[in-house]
Amino acid sequence: MDRMLPPVPEAGVGPHCPGLDIRGKVTLAPSMAIPDGLLQGIERLDPLPVTVRRLIDTLHDERVGPADVADLVQYDPAVASSVLRLANTAAYGGWSRIDSLRDAVVRLGLAKVLDIALADYLHRLKMSPGIYELAENDLWVHSAAASLAVRALMKERPQAGIPETAAIAALVHDIGKLVMVRYLKADVAAILSLRDRKGITFVEAERELFGTDHAEVGGAIAERWSFPSEIREAIACHHQVPLADPSPTLDAVCLANLAAKVVGTGLGAEGMDIRIDERSHERLGLDFAGFSRVCLQTLAWLKDVKTSYGLPG
Numbered sequence: 001m002d003r004m005l006p007p008v009p010e011a012g013v014g015p016h017c018p019g020l021d022i023r024g025k026v027t028l029a030p031s032m033a034i035p036d037g038l039l040q041g042i043e044r045l046d047p048l049p050v051t052v053r054r055l056i057d058t059l060h061d062e063r064v065g066p067a068d069v070a071d072l073v074q075y076d077p078a079v080a081s082s083v084l085r086l087a088n089t090a091a092y093g094g095w096s097r098i099d100s101l102r103d104a105v106v107r108l109g110l111a112k113v114l115d116i117a118l119a120d121y122l123h124r125l126k127m128s129p130g131i132y133e134l135a136e137n138d139l140w141v142h143s144a145a146a147s148l149a150v151r152a153l154m155k156e157r158p159q160a161g162i163p164e165t166a167a168i169a170a171l172v173h174d175i176g177k178l179v180m181v182r183y184l185k186a187d188v189a190a191i192l193s194l195r196d197r198k199g200i201t202f203v204e205a206e207r208e209l210f211g212t213d214h215a216e217v218g219g220a221i222a223e224r225w226s227f228p229s230e231i232r233e234a235i236a237c238h239h240q241v242p243l244a245d246p247s248p249t250l251d252a253v254c255l256a257n258l259a260a261k262v263v264g265t266g267l268g269a270e271g272m273d274i275r276i277d278e279r280s281h282e283r284l285g286l287d288f289a290g291f292s293r294v295c296l297q298t299l300a301w302l303k304d305v306k307t308s309y310g311l312p313g
Contacts, residue, residue: 034212034220041183042221051076052121055114059165059228069113070105079117083108085308086116091148091301111164118171119144123309130181131188133269137311139177142266145302147171149256152297153284160284166249168227169234170256174266176218176235184210188269195273202270203239215239243277251280259291263299 048056054072058064073080080101086092087104092112098104105113119140127139134142150167153160186209195205206213219236227235234253237243243250254276261272281291306312 034217035184035210037183038179038210038212038217039220041179042217042224045179045221046121046125048225049076049079049117049121051079052114052117053225055110055117056226058110059114064110066102066106066109069110070102073105073113073117074101076117078120082116082120083113086305089301089304089308091151091304092116109164111168115147115167115171118168119147122171122175125178127178127181131184131186131191131269132177132181133188134177134266138266138268139174141302141306141311142260143171143174144305145260145263145265145298146173146253146256148301148305149259149294149298150252152259152294152301153252153255153286155297156290156294157284157286160252160286161248162252162284163230163249165228165231166234166252166256169231169249170253172222172231173218173235173238173253173257174214175221176214176216179217179221180206180210180214186210192269201275202273213239239274241275241277242279246277246280246283248284251277251283254280255284255286255291255294259295259298262295263302265302 051072055069058069058072073083083104084099084101087107088097092108098107108116122140122143123137125140126136127134128136147167147170150162150170154162154164154166191202191205191209194200194208195202198205198208200208203213203215215238216236219232222232222235230247230249233245234247234250237245237250238253238257243254258274258276260266261274281287286294
């Protein structure tokens with residue numbers, strides 16, 4: 001049975017970004033509609049593997065336990081091997097070696113297993129430089145770094161109430177860039193020229209040129225993939241300044257995106273040209289020293305994860 005979606009709030013009200021209208025497909029306010037070409041691109045995006053789709057479904061079911069998750073994963077050799085491999089890395093708490101898939105799932109929990117399965121999917125998606133000037137693996141490395149940065153934030157500020165699923169939102173926060181690159185005929189020089197001429201950020205220039213931005217497109221993809229509302233909203237709103245409806249998940253994703261860039265991932269044409277709500281760190285109780293520790297921990301874990309995928313650290 002299809003799940004009922006929550007009622008659609010009026011623009012600027014409720015849990016979604018102001019103007020973000022989430023129904024069977026996602027549109028923005030009339031002046032900020034996602035172009036038809038991008039909506040069609042979302043429909044044609046490489047389908048999620050069956051295992052990933054079923055794991056997403058379990059996010060909506062509180063009755064699911066580790067044994068159920070292990071049963072879902074055990075018949076997908078690629079995901080099962082990744083879960084076992086990454087469960088034994090420091091980034092995922094692997095201080096003592098385990099060789100059983102069920103033990104790995106118990107150690108990791110549902111959110112981390114889904115995080116790993118999604119990371120495998122993203123790793124297989126190849127991205128041409130396009131308007132973001134990102135190399136083939138740059139999007140995946142940045143996504144992985146942002147997810148690890150959320151885990152570092154949870155370690156640094158355990159009392160901040162950041163849920164495990166925030167790492168999933170961080171992992172796919174830039175998935176909209178993949179569709180933008182594939183289905184928009186645009187020159188990066190046009191974005192940079194508009195940015196410099198008007199003194200605005202890269203993402204603001206995206207909005208002016210295309211009527212939308214990669215965050216809003218990512219929110220539409222998350223809706224199509226049936227992610228819970230808090231994950232959808234964190235993806236769609238991670239460039240909103242100030243945040244209209246902040247939450248620990250959204251604040252964590254915004255800061256994780258920044259941390260992932262600070263450690264040198266996902267720069268490309270955008271570089272460090274981003275703004276975030278200056279109160280995000282206050283709401284999470286994070287000071288500069290704490291943010292520095294988050295960046296250092298992210299960098300250490302990222303090296304471990306890249307090595308597990310056969311990439312240079």
